Amino acid sequence: MNDNTNEKKFILAIDHGTSAMKVAIADHCGDILAFEYEDTPLYLLPNGGAEQDPDEWWSALIKATNRLLSKGLVSIDDIAAICVSSQWSGTVAVDSNGNHLMNAVIWMDSRGEPYIKKINEGIINIEGYGILNIIRWLRSTGGLPVKSGKDPIAHILFIKNERPDVYEKTFKFLEPKDYLNLRLTGEFAASFDSIMLHWVTDIRDINNIHYNNGLIKKMGVDRDKLPVLKKSIDVLGVVTKEVAQSLGVREDTKVIVGSPDLHSAIIGSGAVRDFEGHIYIGTSSWAMCHVPFKKTSISTNMASLPSAIPGRYFVANEQETAGACLKFIRDNVLFVDDESKIENPDVYQEFDKIVETVPPGSNGLIFTPWLYGERTPVEDHTVRGGLHNISLLVKRDDIIRAIFEGVAFNSRWLFELVEKFIKRKMDPVNIIGGGAQSDVWCQIYADVLNRTIRRVKDPIMANARGAALIAAVGLGLCSFDDIPNLVKYSKIFEPNPGNRDLYDKLFTEFLGLYKNNKAMHKRLNE
Template sequence: MGKHYIIAHDIGTTGNKATLYSSDGELISSTLYKYQTFYPKTGWAEQNPLDWWQAVCDTTKTLLEKTSVTREQIGAVSFSGQMLGCLLVDRQGDPLGNAIIWADMRASDQAKRLEEELGMETVYQITGHRISSSYSGAKIKWVKEHQPDVFKRAYKILQAKDYLVYRLTGTFATDYSDACGTNCFDLVNKVWSDDILKAWGIEKDIFPDLHASTDVIGGVTDWAAKETGLLQGTPVVIGGGDGVCAAAGVGVIDEGEAFNYIGSSSWIATASNKPIFDPEMKTYTWVHLDANKYSPNGTMQCGGGSMQWVTELLYQDSKPDVSMYELMNLEAEKSPPTSRGLVYLPYLMGERSPRWNPDARGAFVGLSITHTRGDMARSVMEGVAYNLKIVLDTFQKEGAPINYMWVLGGGAKSASWRQILADIYGLDVYVPSYLDEATSMGAAMAGAVGSGLIKDFQEAKRWVKRVNIHHPQPDIQKKYWEFFPLFNETYSQLKPVYERLKKFN
């Protein structure tokens, strides 16, 4: 039998989800292996990279054991991975400690010093990203300053998926999308930035070679074949960071296409032929899985997280036959558009895009004694949508037209919320058949294109099936767009208050 299948590993924060796809995009099977995150100090977050490898070995064997697919039929292995990490390894590829992951904030001083030396605008124009302690560059600098013995022994700095690609092939590599998450990458020229590395005091050689997400890095070695159950020589395609994999996995390949992910954090991303450099730096840009394109993005801190918060706060009394989320949706549907004049600011965890204000806080403004919890629930849905509309408007203003919006994630399971998004965005909202599989599907697409199982991403786009569509309702859209300036004005008025509240936190 021919080689018609791809194994896609999605190395997430809580575990590795391994998924088996056919070369025509059919999801055959998936399995999850969970691992721990360690918090040795406040603001620190680490994982053991050996746990990632164990996850890949176990899930690969599980997929092969529980399906009728043989290892000879696996045409490629590919990856999606958590981004913004810092794993230092020696010349043999052995970890020199735990990986510092995206959620770790220990390197704020290092990020601040880079801003003082080069300036936020300069780095943004080079990298397409603001300076942040979340990014790998600041973390590398922190290790150099605080763990000099470890840094002296380091040969390469790797992201999660890059380490696993090394374990499978024996080759050190990274892709353009993960390179974007270092704050050290020249977005336009697709090279490491000499100016930024000089400012950091980091040698270029510590970074692995750069590749397109569809590049075959090598074949599975004899040792890795024994560990995983794969066939020696099976092509390993490097894949990309989780955000850009999700974009491709929902068919956002060409200009005019976009998607909205609503998980704990929420974001809007589109596809473009060139980077978007917003003058106010509200958004940022990755290189797309298709290395000839880009994936502009804007991520808010607490989208679905806001919905979870208000539901758990107000709907604990739901009856056994109705979940609290079902009850919340039913009551929110009874509230009229604009929630009877109630504004919700979704800044429960500060804010990234579009405000970039860590001091911002959540607020209900306009509450009266006549408001119900259904009004409050609907107001939360609307507030998250208004906040994301700022991101959407930024893309459109900077020359990235958007014709429709796919939705993904747990929050997208709410039909009420999807309709609110359509009305506030003024766009058709598309619902894919797989709400939770876009990330692994994007990795599988990269694997299929890179290994030659399919021709290109245009062919891969046919994998994505639409099962529902929500059209904007003109009368309601008009009402929302009249209300939208109040949302922005409310934030502007409260901004100085947030600053003064800091000392009471």
């Protein structure tokens, strides 16, 4: 680690999630001094639409930054850089002046499904993909565009087909992170990792990732509407004069290219060595680790993808709704109509207290957390959640614990497939995200996975910590090899052997629920 005390050592780390914009001040070791956040609205539309207003993102960033810097914790002269970590798999269409032309189409949006379906299919198909298409994509990208239409390339096809006026005016299509970087610097660029889900890059040589013009032509997208590519640790530029005034930072403040949320989170979790696993529990959830090889599993929608660490791959398995399930029951069951407007910041702490009063297994109640379709390990935008084995004896408390357990069961499904992919066991496992603040949820995870769970200190700040560490590496203040010694743990959770058989039994039933109800969900939701 570089201990040069003449270097500026503080980073303005931005964690742009779906529900809020968090801005933190961190030092070059990833320690968070303080943070502020501002909510960002989500607009769900008919036919699978999910959008957000980029102006509301930017307004939230400015408000949160202004409140944070007004605390006077560090001098603005000591803020060396800004680095953004943002929600992944979204699309912002901008003109040549950097103005967005419509709302951002975010990772939950599946309106591009019919258009990507046409691209995917061939004369002879396997699970909806033409054989020649499979060979072409796997050879170059290691993966395949998801059939649900939730990838950015499907967003672009949706815009091209249903908003041709916007498509024609678009100068560049940008990921959310890259859009915020544009607002900060005026530079149009993407990182090698953020562009990946467009499925138009060649990643066979991890040190020479580049666009594949043949795949771009296959997709029917104009090459010049895609941004230039850079490393996550590159200095993109400095903030514009207007931005410096709006945020309250120096005009020479550098902006590091940064990485999307998954990529930053694994850095912030400390799991940077190969095969070290981590689980994130936020609005969504995922299980992932770095791997030293390029590999693809078509049946489980998993592939080795470029990491935030230049020259490295990672593999991830994601579920669409995790903490969102608790928000759903809070807003639609416990607090409804006018009562939903009541501010109750302690509701999740109340959930923890309730869950502790219910025995493991929720008295036989099983919750399936598929509230907005699913991406992996099954790609199915029609699947929906449910409460199973409910009776007149079931109480509110059983339902709440069943939600905690159902999310953990789904994580086990993801987790076991990641272990199968890497052909080894991941134990212990680092856990991060807002859900990791719950002791009872962490213990449920330890019991359901039968793994030691290590809660990272300030788990809700893992993305911001990751962004800060990426910036620190980019500034030469530390290396990625330093990170395992920099990240600290606040508590260790060991699995309770007494719950092993029960959770194994319930997990088996959980897996059967998808298979047995798949056809019904398809009939009801297509």
